Amino acid sequence: MHLQAKRLLKLTLSPVLLLLGLLSTGAWAEEAQRWQVNMAPGVTEVGAQIYDLHMTVFWICVAIGVVVFGVMFYSVFTHRKSLGVKPADFHESTTVEIAWTIVPFIILIVMAFPATRTLLEIYDFEDTELDILVTGYQWKWKYEYIDENGENISFFSNLRTAKSEIYNEDNKGEYYLLDVDEPVVIPVNTKVRFLVTANDVIHAWWVPALAVKKDAIPGFINEAWTKALKTGVYRGQCAELCGRDHGYMPVVVNVVEQEEYDAWLAGKKAQAAEIKALMDKQFTLDEQMAAGKPIYDQYCAACHGLNGEGGVGSAIAGSPVATGTVAGHLDIGVNGVPGTAMQAFGAQLNDVDMAAVITYQRNAFGNNMGDTVQPIDVYNFKQGQ
Amino acid sequence: MGAHGPAKGLMRWVTTTNHKDIGTMYLWFSFAMFILGGAFAMIIRAELFQPGLQIVEPEFFNQMTTMHGLVMVFGAIMPSFVGLANWMIPMMIGAPDMALPRMNNLSFWILPPTFALLASTLFMEGGAPNFGWTFYAPLSTTYAPDTVTFFIFGVHLMGASSIMGSINIIATVVNMRAPGMTYMKMPMFVWTWLITAFLLVAVMPVLAGAVTMMLMDVHFGTSFFSAAGGGDPVLFQHIFWFFGHPEVYIIILPAFGVVSQIIPTFSRKPLFGYDSMVYATASIAFLSFIVWAHHMYTVGMPIAGELFFMYATMLIAVPTGVKVFNWITTMWKGAMTFETPMLFCIGFVFLFTVGGFTGVMLSLAPADFQYHDSYFVVAHFHYVMVAGAVFSMSAAVYYWLPKWCGKMYDETMGKAHFWISFIGFNLTFFPQHFLGLAGMPRRIPDYALQFTDFNTMSSIGAFIYGASQILFLFNVIRTIVAGKPTSEEKTWDGAEGLEWTVPTPAPYHTFTTPPDVK
Numbered sequence: 001m002h003l004q005a006k007r008l009l010k011l012t013l014s015p016v017l018l019l020l021g022l023l024s025t026g027a028w029a030e031e032a033q034r035w036q037v038n039m040a041p042g043v044t045e046v047g048a049q050i051y052d053l054h055m056t057v058f059w060i061c062v063a064i065g066v067v068v069f070g071v072m073f074y075s076v077f078t079h080r081k082s083l084g085v086k087p088a089d090f091h092e093s094t095t096v097e098i099a100w101t102i103v104p105f106i107i108l109i110v111m112a113f114p115a116t117r118t119l120l121e122i123y124d125f126e127d128t129e130l131d132i133l134v135t136g137y138q139w140k141w142k143y144e145y146i147d148e149n150g151e152n153i154s155f156f157s158n159l160r161t162a163k164s165e166i167y168n169e170d171n172k173g174e175y176y177l178l179d180v181d182e183p184v185v186i187p188v189n190t191k192v193r194f195l196v197t198a199n200d201v202i203h204a205w206w207v208p209a210l211a212v213k214k215d216a217i218p219g220f221i222n223e224a225w226t227k228a229l230k231t232g233v234y235r236g237q238c239a240e241l242c243g244r245d246h247g248y249m250p251v252v253v254n255v256v257e258q259e260e261y262d263a264w265l266a267g268k269k270a271q272a273a274e275i276k277a278l279m280d281k282q283f284t285l286d287e288q289m290a291a292g293k294p295i296y297d298q299y300c301a302a303c304h305g306l307n308g309e310g311g312v313g314s315a316i317a318g319s320p321v322a323t324g325t326v327a328g329h330l331d332i333g334v335n336g337v338p339g340t341a342m343q344a345f346g347a348q349l350n351d352v353d354m355a356a357v358i359t360y361q362r363n364a365f366g367n368n369m370g371d372t373v374q375p376i377d378v379y380n381f382k383q384g385q
Numbered sequence: 386m387g388a389h390g391p392a393k394g395l396m397r398w399v400t401t402t403n404h405k406d407i408g409t410m411y412l413w414f415s416f417a418m419f420i421l422g423g424a425f426a427m428i429i430r431a432e433l434f435q436p437g438l439q440i441v442e443p444e445f446f447n448q449m450t451t452m453h454g455l456v457m458v459f460g461a462i463m464p465s466f467v468g469l470a471n472w473m474i475p476m477m478i479g480a481p482d483m484a485l486p487r488m489n490n491l492s493f494w495i496l497p498p499t500f501a502l503l504a505s506t507l508f509m510e511g512g513a514p515n516f517g518w519t520f521y522a523p524l525s526t527t528y529a530p531d532t533v534t535f536f537i538f539g540v541h542l543m544g545a546s547s548i549m550g551s552i553n554i555i556a557t558v559v560n561m562r563a564p565g566m567t568y569m570k571m572p573m574f575v576w577t578w579l580i581t582a583f584l585l586v587a588v589m590p591v592l593a594g595a596v597t598m599m600l601m602d603v604h605f606g607t608s609f610f611s612a613a614g615g616g617d618p619v620l621f622q623h624i625f626w627f628f629g630h631p632e633v634y635i636i637i638l639p640a641f642g643v644v645s646q647i648i649p650t651f652s653r654k655p656l657f658g659y660d661s662m663v664y665a666t667a668s669i670a671f672l673s674f675i676v677w678a679h680h681m682y683t684v685g686m687p688i689a690g691e692l693f694f695m696y697a698t699m700l701i702a703v704p705t706g707v708k709v710f711n712w713i714t715t716m717w718k719g720a721m722t723f724e725t726p727m728l729f730c731i732g733f734v735f736l737f738t739v740g741g742f743t744g745v746m747l748s749l750a751p752a753d754f755q756y757h758d759s760y761f762v763v764a765h766f767h768y769v770m771v772a773g774a775v776f777s778m779s780a781a782v783y784y785w786l787p788k789w790c791g792k793m794y795d796e797t798m799g800k801a802h803f804w805i806s807f808i809g810f811n812l813t814f815f816p817q818h819f820l821g822l823a824g825m826p827r828r829i830p831d832y833a834l835q836f837t838d839f840n841t842m843s844s845i846g847a848f849i850y851g852a853s854q855i856l857f858l859f860n861v862i863r864t865i866v867a868g869k870p871t872s873e874e875k876t877w878d879g880a881e882g883l884e885w886t887v888p889t890p891a892p893y894h895t896f897t898t899p900p901d902v903k
Contacts, residue, residue, distance in 0.1 A: 079716065116692065211755065
């Protein structure tokens, strides 16, 4: 009740708060974010340049606006019939027409200089130190760190906001719709090049604080770069309409110190090596069941139900797929079902996890098929298709 | 002169070749579409009132944004100005009717079934088109709902209607002017429509080409817009915007014409800089063909392309500025009164100029890397489309309604309509500038929490603006049914032009013998 009243008060006072928002600093930071009315310079040099350009043009427009609207409203308030004014009858003047053609033209040329300079800077891809391939999927991002030795590491970054928050059953968290399960990590003070593409439709990768927005186009690779000067977590969203969940594919970039980045990268590589080592291993049914459950809960349960009872997706318990051939089951898991909500998980889950979750589905919920799918089976299935 | 009245009954409207009947039908049709498109907008704003999903699912939200855009652009704004052209151009140039009356009938009657078809997709399996009114491939081809085929057919039909309408306008203006009505004596509304008609004839076939390529991709296995088959999704955007940018001037130029008629009337002073207005309109039309890729700055063009399109786009500010300066100078030292049409025109000049400022900001490619596809763009184009086209259309209706039906509208209600629209409009769209600059992308059904307050304000504004249009409808119907009769030839004492020399209400046939133009 109290909160509600506070909100109403704020709405009524919003014009005042707007001004305050414009002027506020520091202590007002949180309020300022809520009532943010302007572009932020962000944490890059290019971002600061864009911000300066934006403000320059803004103030030029304000100045022109004051003059033009000043003249108009002066006229509206004084040149009225009700004040007994007799209309003049002038209706042309080549001199003023030439003047108000040339003056705006000169103002535009003045604007063109900083705009051109900043644009050249944005298009300068010399000396980039790190390449990251960004691929847009319906509706998530995949990041792949390009390594000189071919030891690329890659992962998907999914929205972490719970459905219950979106459907107003739970309170919305601080980073509602702007949180992912695995952010992309980049080192500070490093010129990072993003190679941007897409797997299905056009997306756009946008992080306002890093001053990067680039369309992700299937079949083409765009490039963009950033050099973050401050560590921190920076959030953005997909900017190009890409279908149903266009509003639900955020970007989170974690900018860290070089040492922290190196440690993170080493950890990711070790993880990849571990998975590689597991490829040859033969797992027991119990091991696969234990490994498969958390994967099922994370990736499958939202649609197929925690107990395989179904929901948006069909039931797993007793399903003809889960109780049919392993190959048929793998086909659905790896390739999805085109035209339905069942996505292709072949690129999202590694072979070890895929083997575990398939095994889990075949043996949990009373399916009890008794077979154990091994990572090598998934690998062979993928090779064979 | 033998009175030759209209036929009776429904068939009068089905078979009519009379420019006033067809104009009336165009105007009513566009108003119906305005209400329909507005209803879609209300659903959008209701969902965005608070974060989270309350009313619709994302899939349906995308159908709403798509249908709102399509219906407003192709169903409401364009036909409304064609209706105005039908009514006014023959009366302004002293012609008895349009040059091609049967085609005129056809070009109107294509529209109702087309939009019925388009609206019916909402009830089909898979839902209505959901890929935005800009329908970028491959979202609109490989990934589109099945109804995309109806959409393509609909675009073809409305394109055919527009092309016929514009050929008719060109033929009328070129051939049917009264003796003495030289080109440089034509009212500005006629000039702006003549130029608009040429734009339409030039770009509607390009749109038809784009949707035909889509049709081939969807049904016949071609790959115009699919890289996997050797095509290019970006090609679609180039073709679309080669149509799309002239399209936005097709919408706004007749609005310029309307304002250029009304401001002199209520300033009691001739339009300032008539010649420069004509040249400025022609320059804007020319520039509209060489700036299309400014809608695509983030698509990955080479820098030479970015620079060319940036400089060319900035240039548009020059002729547009000339027009604004001329309007204001027309008011200067006039003897102004502020009846409803004048209020809408002053509102137009003010808000359109604000939209022009954000247009200059958007033209700067580096800054656009932040603005692009954000709510800043949504705010910008609603300032030029709604406060531009829709405000000027409202002004036109109030201005000529007494001439059309011989009855006077209610001035108090008209002014209330203006002020509620003005407040509602600004409350809706001004905060959207802030949302965009703070990082809110467009076309999303749900948003992060820091965007809540401005979205709530925007939604409240939208409901106010929507409600004010009901007042408009009521006022127009009330005028026709029970307005105070007027038979003065000149409704407004400062009005100039041939349309004010015919009796009020305008008889079914006017200028069967050409007038003398001094």
